[in-house]
Amino acid sequence: MNMDLEAREKKEIEREDMEQETIETEESTGRIEPWTEQLTVRGVIASIVIGMVYSVIAMKLNLTTGIVPNLNVSAxxxxxxxxxTWTNLLSKAGYVSRPFTRQENTMIQTCAVACYSIAVSGGFASYLLGLNKKTYELSGVHTEGNSASAVKEPGLGWMTGFLFLVCFVGLFVLIPLRKVMIVDLKLTYPSGLATAVLINGFHTQGDKMAKKQVRGFMKYFSVSFLWGFFKWFYSATEDCGFSQFPTFGLQAWKNTFYFDFSTTFVGAGMICSHLVNLSLLLGAVLSFGVMWPLIGQLKGDWFPESLEEYDMKSIYGYKVFLSVALILGDGLYTFIKILLSTIVNIHDRLKNKNLPATDGKVKPIEEKQNEIFLRENIPLWVGVAGYAVFSIVSIIAIPMMFPELKWYFVVVAYMLAPSLAFCNAYGAGLTDINMAYNYGKVALFVLAALTGKQHGVVAGLAGCGLIKSVVSVACNLMQDLKTAHLTFTSPRAMFVSQAIGTAIGCVTAPLSFFLFYKAFDVGNPHGEFKAPYALIYRNMAILGVEGFSALPQHCLQLCYGFFAFAVMVNLVRDFSPPRIGKWMPLPMVMGVPFLVGAYFAIDMFTGTVIVFVWHKLNSKKAVIMVPAVASGLICGEGLWTLPASVLALAKVKPPICMKFLGS
Incomplete structure (x- = not known):
């Protein structure tokens, strides 16, 4: 689950005050290159390399825990x-290269993010993987509504085609409204703003600061990569090696409480907010520390002793559905809150549109930004024609891929998509929360219920992917257009860069997925690549088909409690004084360790402790170096996954098994 969560909202919005200070150092009266020159061959090559690396990293995070931090700043x-590095090497070789501008930097970042975003939100660890046979079996072959015919194994061809259709529809849907949302309404888009602040900072703060960040990145990238290589030698089987080190004793290890020495998750913890990491730890303690041991003692009373551990009518059913209850409670509350906030904000703007502005003056820097943003306009016909063409092709092709999803459902989805995409992008502009997953879940339940028992699961999961992808890509484009506006980058160049990145992502994301799918046991609850959201999404579809009859004994009452808990926590956060509200955990984040385990929460908590201590010792240095160090830790071990996967495909096993046994 992409980490555009509430925890980032306050942190990102606080950067707004930095915006003018950073940007106004720009010699904005200087010549801005035309959009065709902002797109460079070296930039596209850099984008492909970065996008591919981050696709592999994001896919690994998605298939292990389902949590992927926002990597835009890192990109x-x-x-x-x-x-x-490129220009320095050419300079040493005696070649003169063109200057590296903030516009080119923005292009590369946009293209790379568009590429890896497909790996994050393409459904490879959720609604698409939820269609395979293993997830069907884990959901219970005898479960009502879990039809044996509701299975579609992953395939490179149909997955790539599906992504091209649904992602490119989202690319065109909001083009006509870009001026309204960026220039007229002046929506903040905190993530886009933060990226612009960072890029502008790179090109104004001088080489000394940049060199420090580069050295920090390369140092920790090397350490992380070599550490991943070293760990591999001791992991002959899945229960061996440093990743199974009983840090707090064997009994704690059995309940998944241990530090697994993953620099990837430590780096992710350094990027995520303290609230996200503390919420993960709280969820881990609540589930594997309290609830699962207690429910396990009720075996023979609440559920038969003869059932296997991963039967949905056994303890595994409680793990899945209580996690679903937290996710739905948090998601529904946030969905309603953002929708109401959007409606109220639009109403206030319409009501006050004829009133004179309190500050009639427009700053010269803002005039320059608006001039560049509007001068190289994306023609209206491009958006309309693109949306129409890809919608028509989708209406024909998607029912051929998924016969259970009738063509008229696809027509209705694309009729509603522009308004849904606008609501989501507007809400994200105010709060930085991308609600695409929640729109997808609504579509999942509606389509699963309407289609019926036989085909409801497939129709629900495919429809979820259709709506979520369109809405998510449209929102990402608006975030990037905000970055373009603040870095004097042409919207045309930005759109072309986004299209290139999306096209590359539609190819590299399925390839990244199959790298893991063929090399490792993806979806195994005992393994490293548990893919928890595949099981969660399939069981949400089963709930949509069957209702509450799919739940194990007493699970419904517990689900009511956890759903209410999620809503109450959000209410307390929003309506209590800040000194109380800021300590409220994030229910959706708490639900992730319910299935995955406590080990990765401990890793990410370690990352948050490092950042906290670093800020206490030297806050100025921490602000500059934390993104570089975290990126190095994530990329190093993440990149080691490539040779590790190749070795696994070649049937080359690590030579040593390091394992700990009780005396």
């Missing part, structure tokens, strides 16, 4: 590192 940093 901008890596783009800067890549081109600076």
């Amino acid at each position: 901008a940093l890596l783009a800067f590192v890549f081109i600076r």
Whole structure:
């Protein structure tokens, strides 16, 4: 689950005050290159390399825990590192290269993010993987509504085609409204703003600061990569090696409480907010520390002793459905809150549109930004024609891929998509929360219920992917257009860059997925690549088909409690004084360890402790170096996954099994 969560909202919005200070150092009266020159061959090559690396990293995070931190800032940093290294090498070889501008930096970042975003939100660890046979079996072959015919094994061809259709529809849907949302309404888009602040900072703060960040990134990238290589030697089987180190004793290890020495998750913890990491730890303690041991003692009373551990009528059913209850409670509350906020905000703007502005003056820097943003306009016909063409092709092709999803459902989905995409993009502009997953879940339940028992699961999961992809891509484009607006980058160049990145992502994301799918046991609850959201999404579809009869004994009452808990926590956060509200955990995040285990929460908590201590010791240095160090830790071990996968495909096993046994 992409980490555009509430925890980032306050942190990102606080950067707004930095915006003018950073941007106004720009010599904005200087010549801005035309959009055709902002797109460069070296930039596209850099984008492909960065996008592919981040696709593999994001896929690994998705298939292990389902949590992927926002890597946009990291991608901008890596783009800067890549081109600076490129130009330095050419300079030493005696070649003169063109200057590296903030516009080119923005292009590379946009293209790379568009590429890896497909790996994050393409459904490879959720609604698409939820269609395979293994997830069907884990959901219970005798479960009502879990039809044996509701199975579609992953395939490179149909997955790539599906992504091209649904993602490119989202690329065109909001083009006509870009001026309204960026220039007229002046929506903040905190993530896009934060990326612009970072890129502008790279190109104004001087080489000294940039060199520190580059050195920090390369140092921790090397350490992380070599550590991943070293760990591999001791992991002959899945229960061996440093990733199964009983840090707190064997009994705690059996309940998944241990530090698994993953630099990827430590780096992710450094990027995510303290609230996200503390919520993960709280969820881990509540589930594997309290609830699962207690429910396990009720075996023979609440559920038969003869059932296997991973039967949905056994303890595994409680793990899945209580996690679903938290996710739905949090998602429904946030969905209603953002929708109401959007409606109220639009109403206020319409009501006050004829009133004189309190500050009639427009700053010169803003005039320059608006001039560049509007001068190289994306023609209206491009958006309309693109949306129409890809919608028509989708209406024909998607029912051929998924016969259970009738063509008229696809027609209705694309009729509603523009309004849904606008609501989501508007809400994200105000709060930085991308609600695409929640729109997808609504579509999942509606289509599963309407289609019926035989085909409801497939129709629900496919329809979820259709709506979520369109809405998510449209929102990402608006975030990137905000970055373009603040970095004096042409919207045309931005759109072309986004299209290139999306096309590359539609190819590299399925390839990244099959790298893991063929090399490792994806979906195994005992293994490293548990893919928890595949099981969660399939069981949400079963709930849509069957209702509450799919739940194990006493699970419904517990689900009511956890759903209410999620709503109450959000209410307390929003309506209590800040000194109380800021300590409220994030229910959706708490639900992730319910299935995955506590080990990765401990890793990410370690990352948050490092950041906390670093800020206490030297806050200024921490602000500059934390993104670089975290990116290095994530990329190093993440990149080691490539040779590890190749070795696994070649049937080359690690030579040593390091394992701990009780005396």
